[in-house]
Every structure is written in structure tokens, then in C-alpha cells.
Amino acid sequence: MRILLTRASVAMGDDATAPNAAERTLPDAATLTELAALVATAYVPRMGGACWVLSLGYGAPAGPPLALLAEPWERPRLLPAAQRLGPLAALADRDGELRTYCDYRWRESPEQVWRELTGRTP
Template sequence: MRVELTRDSVAMGDDVWAPHADVREVPDDASVRDVLDAVSGAGYLASIAGGRATWIAETADGTALAVVAQQWPAARLLTAGEGPIAGLADAGGVVRLHFVYRTQADPEAELRRLAADQGGHRPR
């Protein structure tokens, strides 16, 4: 399965490469967690001095799937991020994920806010 990635820039010098497009091929049965763990572990998301960058993984339509924090060992999924990555594919079989940079925002607070936006579902 083809996963197309984009992410926000973290600084003006980082803007040169915006939107930081990348493509990953993942197994059709991969979970959203599998993909997010692979992306965050491969250095795609910029890290910042101080070690507290916060990212929100979103689908092409802006649905929040998870919060990824530089200080966390793994992404924390929202209800929309549970399940197989194939469930997010468009008609052409491509998944598009965008990572929104939330600076050094408290990732726990971001997780609570997003969970409330998704109908009060508890983040996992």
C-alpha cells in the first residue's frame, strides 16, 4: 500500500523543503499504529532542541488520527486512528497523511482536545 506523507515545517530554514513530501510502501495489512511508529522512528518528523515537538497525524480530510510527541516512545491513537491503514485509502488505493506541527504544545492537552472533538472518545 502506498502512503504519501507531508508535514509542516518547524522553522524558516526547514521551509525550503516544504511540504516535506515522502512516500512509504507498507504492507496492506499494516495498522495505523504500525505506519506511525515507522514514520516517527525513521526521522521523518523533525525533532527540535529541547526534545518537545508535538505533531498531530491527520488524514487528507483533516481527521486527527494520533498525537506524536518527540518525548513519547510511540504515537497515542485517537479513535479515528484505530484499525488498518487500508481503511484510510482513497479510491486509487493511496493513503495521504499530513503531520501538523503544534510547536511545544503539551501533547497530553492536545490529545484531550482532539478526543473531545471526536465526540468524547477516550484516546488510546
């Protein structure tokens, strides 16, 4: 499955390449957990304390937040909306492409963003 990645800018210089598009591939049987791990390790910038919210969409979120990617955490955490989705391949379009968007949440701790999106403590 072809994954089309876009993300928010993290600095003015980053704006020149917005939506900071990239492509990756995953097996058709991949899970949302595997997608979130790929995005966290091979796409979004790693900066001290960076916190990203992964959603479906291209250039902007086109659905509910699915996962929270935070550097202090060992692995991404799936959000409640992710529990209601079917297989990852079923979310792809008819060409087999899955479009994702990562929103940069600066100046907010991962725990604060988690509470905001879930209503509970991580």
C-alpha cells in the first residue's frame, strides 16, 4: 500500500515545502499501529518534546485524530477513533493509496494533548 504523507510546518523555512509531502509503502496487511510507528520514526521531524497528531487527509486533517506521536513516549498511542476503524487497507482509496496528515502540537506536553483528545490521563 502506498502511503502519502503530509504534515504541518514546524518553522518558517519549513513553510516553503508545505505540505511537506513524502511517500512510504507498507504491506497491505499493515495495521494502524504499524503506520503510526512508520510516521513517528521515518517521517515527522524529531525535535525535543515534539508532539504530533496523526489523522487521515492530505494537507489537512480529513477525519478524527487517530494516533498521538510523542518523542518522550516509547511508541505512538492510538486514540479512541482508531478503535472504530477497520483494516488499514480498507481506508485506502481505490488506487490503493492512503493519505495521512500530521498536525504539530507545539508548546503542549504529550500528556496535555492526550487528555484533550481522550478526556483521560495517559
